[in-house]
């Protein structure tokens with residue numbers, strides 16, 4: 493806005509200045525023409541009493557008022573525009589704050605009742621021998637509350653990272669064990685419905701915020717499950733390459749186009765439209781993944797799998813050499829039912 497005001501002033505001054513020079517040149521030319529027309533040289537004072545001189549002065553005055561008039565209208569519009577812009581801008585800022593506060597409060601409100609319902613259902617399912625039908629109902633409810641809990645945690649986590657109120661606390665941990673636990677839990681959750689091939693290099697240590705990283709890796713894994721066919725294979729690899737620890741999840745889903753490869757990491761971004769989509773989600777998962785990985789100074793990106801599907805890769809840089817066990821002892825878990 494400063495630049496616009498400065499250039500407006502500068503152009504107004506230039507226009508005014510040019511108009512004055514043009515006026516002077518017109519007077520001089522008219523004076524010479526007048527002398528040429530009458531065939532003698534009259535004094536400038538005498539020329540100032542002629543009609544030609546008055547009409548030039550009148551035209552000049554009109555042009556001057558036009559410049560002032562139009563300049564003032566532009567200035568007023570510019571000031572009004574600036575005021576409007578600042579109003580809209582501050583409204584936007586307070587709206588973003590409200591949205592953030594809303595997310596934080598709603599998630600807090602939802603979190604405790606969900607946890608308490610889940611606990612009650614778990615207690616009920618252990619103590620009382622129900623008929624099969626009731627047991628199924630309880631199991632379904634527990635799964636539902638699990639999903640709700642995951643959703644609420646994701647929203648809360650995203651909101652806290654967005655307003656920088658989450659502080660990452662990193663400690664040296666065995667990342668191989670962490671991935672192993674994640675896979676075990678994942679296999680229990682998805683049951684025997686999916687073929688998962690896992691290769692984990694053992695004893696890889698890294699300074700991590702365990703809960704944050706767990707949530708990020710689970711998000712990638714759940715996406716591979718959600719966005720590919722039930723009959724297709726999911727592969728998970730964890731290994732050290734050069735001075736990086738690489739975690740990758742390979743699926744055989746429908747893949748992600750080049751234009752969407754960066755967009756999917758934006759907050760709330762989901763491919764396709766809500767009406768035709770049949771997978772559940774909020775578009776927050778990969779936003780969280782990106783934030784968490786970047787807070788560990790790492791990178792996350794997606795590549796095409798061949799012949800189809802996606803490869804999500806996370807690379808964590810090893811700043812100083814802390815990995816003691818470099819003998820690669822691969823643990824292979826295979827579940828193919």
Ligand code: ADP
Nearest residue numbers: 715716719756762763773774775776777778779
């Ligand atoms: P959500 O899964 O809740 O929609 P995410 O942020 O985890 O949100 O993912 C954003 C979008 O990226 C998803 O809606 C989906 O369209 C796409 N996506 C993520 N992972 C995969 C995958 N493995 N294969 C195909 N598309 C994916």
